Amino acid sequence: MSDILDIYEKIGGKVTQKEFNKLIDEKMEIMGGLCDERTAALLVAHDLGVEGVNAIKIIDISLDKKNVEFLGKIISAFEPREFNRNDGTVGKVCTITVGDETGDVRVTLWDELAEAVKTGDLKEGDVIRVKGYVKEGQQGLEVHLGRGGGISKEEGETVNVKDPMISIGEVQLGMGNMCTRGVLLSKQDIRTFNRKDGSTGCVTGIIIGDETGKIKVTLWDNKAKEIDGFEPGDSIELLHGYTRESFDGSVEIQVGNRGMIRMSEIPVRYEEKVTKIGEIEPDKFYNIKGIVTGIDGVREFTTRDGKPGRLCSVHISDDSGRIRVVFWGEHANFAEALSIGDEILVTDVQSRVGFRDEMELSANWRSTVRRLK
Known part of the structure; x- marks a missing residue:
């Protein structure tokens, strides 16, 4: 559709198209060549009392x-x-x-x-x-x-809105005002800090995932507090965040006071790729699934900054081997409640060579834990 015809459609039949074209010619003649045909058409529409002809997408x-x-x-x-x-x-x-x-x-x-x-x-x-x-x-x-x-x-007007959500796999460095949805996989305890102006802020981190991948999200101040209302497994939406480079060189999403967190009406699917226990190598991150074949119990300790901590060691087996998994912090509560024979899924656990030079895994705040049956 040409610009002139598009403008004519917006005047709602106030005049015929032939009359409209005649008014355009007259307007151009009056203006003495100071406007083009499109500008003349806009002026005619304005003369006819039509608003909104200048509207753009x-x-x-x-x-x-x-x-x-x-x-x-x-x-x-x-x-x-x-x-x-x-x-x-x-x-x-x-x-x-x-x-x-x-x-x-x-x-x-x-x-x-x-x-x-x-x-x-x-x-x-x-x-x-x-x-x-x-x-x-x-x-x-x-x-x-x-x-x-x-x-x-504009009562009675209808506007179809483009879905602003992008998949996690599409998230790139340098994005602003971005929106995505995902399954809440894990969340970190809130940490407070003092700003240079003397005010107190707070921050926390979460991991979300969808069918295209998973990503770390840093939440600041009020948004950090709001995440307490959500639990791992919830499908959530993050609106108006921005991306930054994380300390490990990966891309992360940050959500501040201008952003929003809300429950998603659309359920999100996420499935981890699992590695066999026998294929685990040191100093890498893995997702494993297996049967609980041993529980060492909870051990309490004090961190370097004087805070109390807890850990619980559990042995997990699959058809390729057996490995010790150390659950830290809140995950220790999950591990303590396990029973021999439970099947569990543990994600984002880091491998290392531990006691007696045996391979073991460490499950911290980045990890997710789930009992399967």
Whole structure:
């Protein structure tokens, strides 16, 4: 469809196509060659009282467009936060993510519009028309509402939203505002730390997986606390995270205050590839499955920083051999409750040469443990 025909379709039959083309010619003549045919068509549509003819798709938003207008659906809305202005007044700001069938973009809302998110007047699922200007944000392009900009709810309009989720196998370094879903495989205890400004922060790590792989996720502050509401085996969604290089050179996802964690309505499948016990070599990570053939019991100890710790050693066998697995921390509780004859699956355990030069495995926070039968 040509640009002119596309604009004509948006005027909703106010005039015939022949009359519309005639008005375009007249507009071009009045403008004395100062506009092209498309611009003249937009001016005619405006004269006819038609709004939204300048609307673009989200995928077409770019810095060189400066001012944009688009129709989209609110995918997510973040809780507004307050701040103090230089004049002593208190302002409010929040961001929403708006999407259509081509993609999504962050929109920053101030004061009354931010309050509308808090009261629910603007909420997930609402279809809105946005007029604003484009700027580079911390995690990609953002749209801000300046002078002449604004938001209007479009009752009765339908917008199909592109699924923003990518598979774990598609996650790459340098991604911002990314979304994925996976099975929660393991989670680390929350750790607190002091920032340079004197405030206290907290951080934790989790591992999630889907059919394409698994990945480490670092959660900061409120997001670190929210993960307590989820258990290994839950299918979860991470929204508006970003990627960084981990200390071991791998790619990890980070989720801060701008991100979201929620239960996934779509169940995620994840299956580990298992290595036979007889094929295990030192200083590597493995997933193993076998029968419990021995339990040494729990041993308590004190860490270097004075904290109490626990470990429990269990012997696991398959048709290729037998190996000792040391379960640390919370995994020691799981191991202590096992019985001879239980079949278990243990993932991400590290191999090493241990006592009496025998091969053994170590299950720490990165590991997952599951009783099969």
